[in-house]
Structure formats: structure tokens, C-alpha cells
Amino acid sequence: MQKNSGNQFRAVVIGASTGGVSALKILLGELPADFPVPVLVATHISPDSDDGLAVLLDTLCAIRVKEADEQESMVPGTVYLAPANYHLLVERGGNLALTIDPPVNFARPSVDVLFESAAEAYGPELIGIILTGAGSDGSKGLLKIKDRGGMAIVQTPADAEMDSMPRSALQLLKADHVVPLKEIPPLLRQLLAS
Numbered sequence: 001m002q003k004n005s006g007n008q009f010r011a012v013v014i015g016a017s018t019g020g021v022s023a024l025k026i027l028l029g030e031l032p033a034d035f036p037v038p039v040l041v042a043t044h045i046s047p048d049s050d051d052g053l054a055v056l057l058d059t060l061c062a063i064r065v066k067e068a069d070e071q072e073s074m075v076p077g078t079v080y081l082a083p084a085n086y087h088l089l090v091e092r093g094g095n096l097a098l099t100i101d102p103p104v105n106f107a108r109p110s111v112d113v114l115f116e117s118a119a120e121a122y123g124p125e126l127i128g129i130i131l132t133g134a135g136s137d138g139s140k141g142l143l144k145i146k147d148r149g150g151m152a153i154v155q156t157p158a159d160a161e162m163d164s165m166p167r168s169a170l171q172l173l174k175a176d177h178v179v180p181l182k183e184i185p186p187l188l189r190q191l192l193a194s
Contacts, residue, residue: 014131015042018132018161020043024043037076038079038080040074042087042110067080068081071095085108106137111133115140119144124150129155129184132163133164139173142175153187156179
């Protein structure tokens with residue numbers, strides 16, 4: 001398979017649970033407004049939450065942050081959060097889809113659902129990131145990203161507020177990068193530099 005010159009990635013997906021809001025403030029807060037690809041986030045939030053997390057992150061970050069809408073076309077320089085009580089999926093054409101299918105790993109939105117659909121849509125052009133969280137959601141999805149040729153980044157478990165999700169991912173697969181949270185934004189900028 002011939003490698004593209006310059007930036008080979010077309011999207012970034014991020015999964016988080018317990019401690020995720022603090023982690024997202026740090027990670028997304030370091031991304032520039034002209035970040036070259038769309039970012040999709042599934043984080044475990046209360047089913048009756050409103051769009052408060054997206055609004056908060058949007059005010060704190062240079063990059064635009066919003067809740068994902070059904071059949072929305074993604075654009076670079078934007079973070080799309082899975083709304084409360086919906087799974088967020090990427091369709092093969094690159095549009096977003098929202099479903100109220102049953103919870104996966106006791107969660108809706110589920111990190112695995114987002115990661116697996118994004119892996120199908122983007123294959124080797126995808127970066128998957130597992131952050132702090134309880135449980136194992138995201139591990140199988142990150143493995144699928146790796147299996148499809150994408151890149152896997154896992155927050156160093158000792159650096160995470162809750163280390164279960166990072167540990168679970170690392171038990172299932174060999175990540176390309178295992179780094180503390182503060183090192184993820186510069187790593188992304190390096191990986192996405194064309």
C-alpha cells in the first residue's frame with residue numbers, strides 16, 4: 001500500500017469516561033482553531049444531560065466544539081461530541097449518524113460504537129485515543145482501529161484519573177503511543193503536520 005505524502009490521517013476519535021471532562025478540557029484546549037481534521041468524542045455522560053459540556057468546551061477551546069447532529073457532514077477544525085443518550089457513528093460517506101440502539105458496555109454513547117464505525121469509514125486514516133475512565137469501553141473499538149491500519153494512542157494509566165479504560169485497552173492491544181495526557185496534543189500536531 002502506497003503511503004500518502006504529508007498527512008495520512010483524516011479524523012481523530014476520542015473516548016473517555018470518569019475524569020473525561022477534565023481530560024477533554026486539557027486535550028482539546030491545546031488544539032488550534034485550524035486543526036486539520038475533524039475530532040469525534042464519545043464520553044460517558046448522564047442520559048438527561050443537555051449540551052452544556054459542548055458549550056463549556058467551546059468557550060474554553062480555540063477549536064470549535066459542538067454536539068453532533070444527525071446526518072451532519074464533518075469539517076476540519078471542529079470537535080463533534082456524542083449527545084447524551086445517543087450513540088455517535090460515522091457512516092462510510094463520512095456523515096455522522098445518531099442512534100438510540102441499546103447501550104454497549106453499559107453506555108450510550110459508547111466509545112466502542114463510535115470507534116468501530118469510524119474504523120470502518122476511515123481504515124488506516126484514523127487516530128483513536130483512549131483517555132481516563134472506568135470499565136473497558138473503547139478497548140474493542142481501539143483494537144478494530146489498529147486492525148484496520150489506524151493509529152492507537154492511550155493515556156498512560158498512571159496519569160489517568162481513572163485507569164480502567166486505559167489499562168483495558170493496553171491489555172487487548174499494543175498501542176502505537178502510551179503517553180501522559182499533556183503530551184497528546186503535541187503528538188497530534190506532530191502526526192498531523194503535512
